[in-house]
Amino acid sequence: MTDPLTLIAQICGAHPALLQGGMLxxxxxxxxxxSVMHCxxxxxxxxxxxxxxxxxxxxxxxxxxxxxxxxxxLIPYHLGRLTTYAALGALAASLGSVLAGLPWFxxxxxxxxxxxxxxxxxxxxxxxxxxxKLGAAARLGRVLRRITxxxxxxxxxxxxxxxxxxxxxxxxxxxxxxxxxAAATGPLGGAGVMLAFGLGTVPIxxxxxxxxxxxxxxxxxxxxxxxxxxxxxxxxxxxVALAT
Numbered sequence: 001m002t003d004p005l006t007l008i009a010q011i012c013g014a015h016p017a018l019l020q021g022g023m024l025x026x027x028x029x030x031x032x033x034x035s036v037m038h039c040x041x042x043x044x045x046x047x048x049x050x051x052x053x054x055x056x057x058x059x060x061x062x063x064x065x066x067x068x069x070x071x072x073x074l075i076p077y078h079l080g081r082l083t084t085y086a087a088l089g090a091l092a093a094s095l096g097s098v099l100a101g102l103p104w105f106x107x108x109x110x111x112x113x114x115x116x117x118x119x120x121x122x123x124x125x126x127x128x129x130x131x132x133k134l135g136a137a138a139r140l141g142r143v144l145r146r147i148t149x150x151x152x153x154x155x156x157x158x159x160x161x162x163x164x165x166x167x168x169x170x171x172x173x174x175x176x177x178x179x180x181x182a183a184a185t186g187p188l189g190g191a192g193v194m195l196a197f198g199l200g201t202v203p204i205x206x207x208x209x210x211x212x213x214x215x216x217x218x219x220x221x222x223x224x225x226x227x228x229x230x231x232x233x234x235x236x237x238x239x240v241a242l243a244t
Contacts, residue, residue, distance in 0.1 A: 023240050024196040026233035027177060030120055031200020033226035033233075034173035037123070039201050044208045046148070046166055050074055050159055051209050072210035076156040078202050080163020085174070085198040086191040088167070089181035093190025096182045112183040113241035117234040119176035124230035144169055173197075180237055 054071045099108065148165050152158040177197040181190040 023180070023233075023236050024192065026236035027180065027193060027196040028200040029229040030173065030177070030233040031197040032203065033200075033229035034123070034171075035201040035204040036226045038171065038173055040204055040208060042171070043166065043169070043205060046162070047074060047077070047205050047209045048212065050077060050162060051212075054155075054159070069210055072212075073206050074159060074209045076160040077163040077166075078205070080160040080165075081167040081201075082163075082195060082198045084164050084167025085177075085194040088174075088178060089184070089190035089192070089194030090187035091190070092178050092182040093184040093193075094187045096184070096190075097186060109183045110241050112179055113237055116176050116180035116183070117237040117241065119172070119179060120230045120237070121234040123172060123176065124227040124234065126227075167198075 051072050051074065054074075055068070058067065058071070096109070096112070102108075144165050148162045151161055151165075174197075177194055181193040184190040184193050
């Protein structure tokens with residue numbers, strides 16, 4: 001019987017593309033889990049505020065169920081967030097590429113992937129302090145909130161701009177994903193890592209936009225299952241680190 005370490009080494013050596021795809025799928029899952037545990041209470045009020053602004057501009061005679069759902073989905077807002085995430089991922093990977101020619105870069109890449117796996121695992125275990133409780137992160141969050149409150153969020157452009165700004169909100173899950181993005185190959189790889197993570201955060205925020213405050217509570221089953229998804233993602237990133 002093949003021992004587990006040998007099996008892992010064989011998988012890593014024979015299927016690098018499969019592992020990379022698995023890491024992207026894991027990051028989508030991590031984004032979904034993180035949105036249930038953290039994004040819903042932190043970003044949910046921003047979503048509800050924007051939906052209220054947009055709904056207030058629609059005459060009662062035009063208010064249909066399909067119109068209400070379209071406004072609640074906040075597609076421009078999510079596109080703005082994903083744009084910021086992709087830009088941050090490309091920047092993180094670019095910084096890594098600058099160091100790519102150094103002899104110790106291979107070791108650094110492994111360390112970054114291991115750090116990302118550890119961060120997601122700590123989130124799964126509930127042992128990582130939320131980023132918004134940290135001093136510098138809290139100050140940045142307050143600045144971004146003041147800026148977005150001055151935007152006209154009733155139209156697509158203002159909603160998109162709000163998404164761009166709030167993509168910078170301090171968040172431990174985003175930091176973990178950025179750590180993985182820094183180990184990606186090139187800016188496109190880093191952007192892809194963050195896009196995968198960002199796409200995972202969209203569904204629960206879309207539910208909040210459509211369902212209102214009822215969506216903020218989420219299902220108990222989702223909160224119980226979220227740590228499983230985060231642990232899965234940590235394991236996939238660990239495999240990618242071993243294959244590097």
